[in-house]
Amino acid sequence: MEFILGHLNYWLFIVLMMIGFYIVVARGNYIKKIVGLNVFQASVFMFYISIGKVDGGTAPIFPTDMNIDPNVVYSNPLPHVLILTAIVVGIATTSLGLALIVRIREEFGTIEEDEILEIESKLQAEENSAEGPAMGGRA
Amino acid sequence: MELFIILTLFFMLVVTAIAILMMRHLFAVVMLSGVFSLLSALLFVTLDAVDVAFTEAAVGAGISTVLMLGTMALTSRNEKMPRDFSPIPLLVVIATGSVLIYGTLDMPIFGSPTSPALSHLATAYLTQSPHDIGVPNVVTAILASYRGYDTLGETVVVFTACVGVLILIGGLARRRRKDEEGTN
Numbered sequence: 532m533e534f535i536l537g538h539l540n541y542w543l544f545i546v547l548m549m550i551g552f553y554i555v556v557a558r559g560n561y562i563k564k565i566v567g568l569n570v571f572q573a574s575v576f577m578f579y580i581s582i583g584k585v586d587g588g589t590a591p592i593f594p595t596d597m598n599i600d601p602n603v604v605y606s607n608p609l610p611h612v613l614i615l616t617a618i619v620v621g622i623a624t625t626s627l628g629l630a631l632i633v634r635i636r637e638e639f640g641t642i643e644e645d646e647i648l649e650i651e652s653k654l655q656a657e658e659n660s661a662e663g664p665a666m667g668g669r670a
Numbered sequence: 671m672e673l674f675i676i677l678t679l680f681f682m683l684v685v686t687a688i689a690i691l692m693m694r695h696l697f698a699v700v701m702l703s704g705v706f707s708l709l710s711a712l713l714f715v716t717l718d719a720v721d722v723a724f725t726e727a728a729v730g731a732g733i734s735t736v737l738m739l740g741t742m743a744l745t746s747r748n749e750k751m752p753r754d755f756s757p758i759p760l761l762v763v764i765a766t767g768s769v770l771i772y773g774t775l776d777m778p779i780f781g782s783p784t785s786p787a788l789s790h791l792a793t794a795y796l797t798q799s800p801h802d803i804g805v806p807n808v809v810t811a812i813l814a815s816y817r818g819y820d821t822l823g824e825t826v827v828v829f830t831a832c833v834g835v836l837i838l839i840g841g842l843a844r845r846r847r848k849d850e851e852g853t854n
Contacts, residue, residue, distance in 0.1 A: 537779030557759040560749040586781035591808040606718035623831035630838040
């Protein structure tokens, strides 16, 4: 019982992660894929932060006069620092992904994956029929 | 009590994530992703990570929602009808999830004071930072001082992403004008 309660958090975060992963894999709309990636990312953050939690602990901030009571338990500050960095890097990659989506929409006129694949294979077929023989059929 | 709060927040997070999966109005999806970020910020507060909570609330729920709304305005507002249901993504996700859960079985109990993550470095930071740096917030002390190079690297990443975004969509207005002249 203690084992289950002690690991329940981790499992719940993994369930959330997998919902985000499913959105990324199973949905064709690129904006939705990015949202799914954000869900996945936030769940990884929660998982990571939960490793630093101590029972009965408090946020790792000392009193301003720096009179530190040795009986107060503080949670582990290190995961917090790493995840702060990760959040900012995450928004940087998200914005880059969104800029790519804007460009894709400009070139293809759509942001649905299957439509883009269709256009791509059509272009490929045209190129093959135009230049196929000269390139040995592998243009 | 704490477990109850965590479970409630988790339930709300799952409902939000499933709603994101099901909705086809992209506006609703983007707004729900903001809700998801705010809920995760609440969860960070219960996990004692207050700095992470307000960064997530500002960046995750604020900036990224604005960026996504901007992208949506430049692209499309609705998702097409989903493709026919295929079992492969579901199988991949279930397999990955079970492997990850198998991996957690070795992990220390949640909140255990003897967990390896709390030994060595974390204790050293907590005991030494008042003498070394003298900033009350240990997270700030580590972020700006002990791991200052990390933060510098983060700035480089943000700068690179900015340059990338500018290169990708910088000429958007110019190209549009050219297109219009071309069609007229």
